[in-house]
Amino acid sequence: MQYSEKVMDHFAHPRNVGEIEDASGVGTVGNATCGDIMQMFLKIENDVIVDAKFKTFGCGAAIATSSMATELIKGKSVSEALELTNKAVVEALDGLPPIKIHCSVLAEEAVRAALADYYKKIGREIDFEVPEKDEEACHIIPEE
Amino acid sequence: MENRFVYADNAATTPVSKEVVEAMTPYLTDFWGNPSSMYSKGREARRGLDEARETVAAALGCAPNEVYFTSCGTEADNWAVKGGARYMRDKKGRTHVVTSKIEHPAVLRSCEALEREGFTVTYVNVKPNGVVDMNEMKNAITDDTAIVAVMLANNEIGTIQPIAEIAKLAHERGALMFTDAVQAVGAIRVDVGELGVDMLSLSGHKLNAPKGVGALYVKKGVRIAKFLDGGGQERMMRSGTENVAGIVGLATAIKSAVERLPDMERVRKMRDRLAGFILGNISHTIYNGDPDLRLPGNLNISFEYIEGESLLLLLDLAGICISTGSACSSNSLEPSHVLLALGLPAEKAHGSMRVSLSHLNTDEDVDYIIEKLPPIVARLRAMSPIYPGDDKQ
Numbered sequence: 001m002q003y004s005e006k007v008m009d010h011f012a013h014p015r016n017v018g019e020i021e022d023a024s025g026v027g028t029v030g031n032a033t034c035g036d037i038m039q040m041f042l043k044i045e046n047d048v049i050v051d052a053k054f055k056t057f058g059c060g061a062a063i064a065t066s067s068m069a070t071e072l073i074k075g076k077s078v079s080e081a082l083e084l085t086n087k088a089v090v091e092a093l094d095g096l097p098p099i100k101i102h103c104s105v106l107a108e109e110a111v112r113a114a115l116a117d118y119y120k121k122i123g124r125e126i127d128f129e130v131p132e133k134d135e136e137a138c139h140i141i142p143e144e
Numbered sequence: 145m146e147n148r149f150v151y152a153d154n155a156a157t158t159p160v161s162k163e164v165v166e167a168m169t170p171y172l173t174d175f176w177g178n179p180s181s182m183y184s185k186g187r188e189a190r191r192g193l194d195e196a197r198e199t200v201a202a203a204l205g206c207a208p209n210e211v212y213f214t215s216c217g218t219e220a221d222n223w224a225v226k227g228g229a230r231y232m233r234d235k236k237g238r239t240h241v242v243t244s245k246i247e248h249p250a251v252l253r254s255c256e257a258l259e260r261e262g263f264t265v266t267y268v269n270v271k272p273n274g275v276v277d278m279n280e281m282k283n284a285i286t287d288d289t290a291i292v293a294v295m296l297a298n299n300e301i302g303t304i305q306p307i308a309e310i311a312k313l314a315h316e317r318g319a320l321m322f323t324d325a326v327q328a329v330g331a332i333r334v335d336v337g338e339l340g341v342d343m344l345s346l347s348g349h350k351l352n353a354p355k356g357v358g359a360l361y362v363k364k365g366v367r368i369a370k371f372l373d374g375g376g377q378e379r380m381m382r383s384g385t386e387n388v389a390g391i392v393g394l395a396t397a398i399k400s401a402v403e404r405l406p407d408m409e410r411v412r413k414m415r416d417r418l419a420g421f422i423l424g425n426i427s428h429t430i431y432n433g434d435p436d437l438r439l440p441g442n443l444n445i446s447f448e449y450i451e452g453e454s455l456l457l458l459l460d461l462a463g464i465c466i467s468t469g470s471a472c473s474s475n476s477l478e479p480s481h482v483l484l485a486l487g488l489p490a491e492k493a494h495g496s497m498r499v500s501l502s503h504l505n506t507d508e509d510v511d512y513i514i515e516k517l518p519p520i521v522a523r524l525r526a527m528s529p530i531y532p533g534d535d536k537q
Contacts (some may be wrong), residue, residue: 011454012461017527032530034493035451035471035479041530055529059453059470063527 003060004094010064015071018053025121027113027129030106033065040070040110044118045122046082061100065107069094073111078118084111109127150509153326153465154441155500160393162351167396171389179386180377186520187205190386192313196395203398204344204361205335211389212378214361217326217347219371220360224322224343224381225293227368229258232320235367240288241265242319244276244305246298250323252481255293263290273434273486274303281312289319290356291428296339297328300469300482300498301433302334311340320366326358327352329500330401331408331439342366344524346398348390353397354495393507407503414510415501419443420515426521427534431494432483438506444469446483448494449531450524455497458524462516469496 003011009086026104030037036058043051050072056063068089069106073081086104090096096104151159159383171192177185179193193373201208214220225241232238243255245267255265266284269277278292285292292314297304328334331350334342341367348357362368362381372381423429428448447455452468459466469480471494475509478484479493488496499513525531 008457011457013525028529032494033489035491035494037529055527055528057449058451062451063454083351137253 001097001099003064006094007061007064007096008102010067010093014067016053016067017055017072019055020051020053023114025114025116026115027110027115027116029109029113030058030062032057035059036103036106038062038066038106038110040066040092040114041104042073042111042114044078044117048078049073049081051076054082056125057099058103058106061103062094062106065089065103066095066110069107069111078115081111082115088109145507145512147463148508148512148513150420150464150497151507152500152501152509152513154504155302155498156467156500157349157355158352159299159504160349160354161397161400162391163400164353164396165491167353168389171392175388177386178535180375181360185522186281189386192392193386199395199399199452200359203329203334204346205246206361206532207364208350209379210336210361212405213386213394214345214358214371214380214382215362215384215387215531217248217324217345217350217358218250220347220358221248221324222254222362223371224324224345224362224368225251225254226258226503227228228291228293228320228322228343229263229340230261230368231371231412233263234369236290236318238290238319239263240286240290242281242289242292242294244270244283244294246270246300246303246482247293247295248299248324248326250503251295254513256297260436268294270303270485274301274311274432274482274486275434275437276299276305276384278306278309279291281310284332285313285317285319287317289314289317291320291322292428293322293324293341295324295327295333296344296481297325297332297439297442299327300480300484302439302500303433304328304437304439307339307341311342312428313461315340320460321369327439327442329398330405333405336363345366348394348397351401353393354390356385357394359394368474373509386491408440409499411503411505414505414507415441415443415499418499418510418513419445422517426518428486432486434457439500441505443499443501444483444496445499446488446496446527447521448492448495450495450498452494454524455495455520458520459516462520464513467498467500469498470494470495 020041023041054066086108175188177189179190314321344361349355430446432444452470483493
């Protein structure tokens with residue numbers, strides 16, 4: 001198993017690590033049993049993501065996908081951020097080993113969970129799919 | 145300290161030593177004959193093979209005709225477990241196998257293969273210190289047990305198992321006793337007579353011989369199913385033209401490894417200094433496996449709230465090679481079965497680090513790890529959403 005240079009760069013020098021104190025939305029996905037937890041903090045002004053930060057417990061791919069996801073949604077509108085797919089994260093990182101694809105799914109879900117929290121806070125109806133909390137099963141994405 | 149390269153994963157593999165390369169080279173360049181050939185070119189190779197068998201036998205405390213060379217430790221494990229069980233089934237009608245929950249996959253997967261053939265397998269638990277539960281072991285072995293397979297020393301946590309006692313229990317019930325000594329040979333004294341085993345496996349590349357060569361000790365008079373059909377090499381039991389150069393390398397390496405066993409005390413001291421530093425200076429750490437009943441070079445510690453692959457990668461960037469029981473560094477999504485067998489919860493198994501030192505490591509290597517490790521752990525914890533904060537620094 002080998003990571004791309006881009007993955008190693010985002011792993012060794014992760015962008016946007018940390019918390020946002022007065023975040024507009026916070027989302028946490030994954031669980032410790034499976035070995036990865038991502039927490040996403042968003043600061044949203046006029047429906048634009050002006051800042052995004054993350055904290056991640058996980059492997060190299062989990063940290064790199066978190067970092068890349070924050071980079072991809074910063075400056076984007078909420079509706080644009082909702083369109084972020086795990087595939088886009090993988091492509092931006094020049095690929096991930098098949099067994100690590102679930103990390104990119106987690107990154108997509110972390111963004112959606114944070115946006116759902118934002119919707120809830122401002123009293124907006126959540127009209128998109130929110131990742132379910134699943135403490136039992138670990139994400140396993142079979143090889144394509 | 146200046147940046148350096150510290151190889152601390154000797155349980156994974158070891159570099160081939162210069163003396164081993166030098167001993168092997170003539171068997172690649174000059175004595176390249178087939179040891180089964182009767183003419184002089186073949187006899188040269190045969191001589192090397194015979195001498196190697198004597199050397200390996202001397203290292204294990206057995207007779208040369210009790211040593212069978214294989215292509216690796218995994219092959220020796222497969223052969224012993226399956227060959228022993230099948231022979232006992234065919235000749236004695238026994239269809240039960242006893243092993244432990246912390247065996248190497250080569251043994252565990254072999255046991256599973258036997259289950260598919262109709263054997264029942266009892267996987268005996270270990271105590272929280274990583275040593276086989278002897279009460280459970282005693283109850284597990286029955287008059288239907290064909291073979292008991294328990295490793296001499298564990299590859300992840302280094303714990304040394306009470307093989308002589310287990311062998312006694314196995315023999316009381318008429319079962320065969322096999323031990324996987326792949327991690328133990330070269331690290332601790334291994335004498336087949338003292339252990340009282342019927343079979344014992346070892347691997348070349350764990351003790352500075354090349355990959356692709358291993359051996360199985362089979363006690364005289366013990367019968368097992370043969371492993372490979374063919375031209376009848378290895379006393380008809382394991383056909384295939386012998387890897388003469390590799391076997392000569394293995395013999396050279398095992399002789400040196402046994403001679404330098406006293407130096408393992410130095411390795412033990414280095415390991416204990418590193419363990420003491422980590423436990424004393426990094427909070428939320430768990431020492432996995434018994435501190436005394438373990439291989440001198442093995443250290444296994446879990447760092448809570450971080451994940452092992454990240455730790456491995458950052459240490460690699462600092463020039464340090466270690467391994468982890470995290471699921472993420474393997475090709476499965478399950479954390480180490482050994483750490484889970486200790487009763488460690490999955491999230492703590494994910495944060496484990498195995499350091500395995502050898503005689504080639506120095507105090508400077510340990511100093512370097514001591515310098516590089518704490519900031520890396522702190523850095524990963526700082527970005528961990530589950531880290532509750534520090535109470536030590």
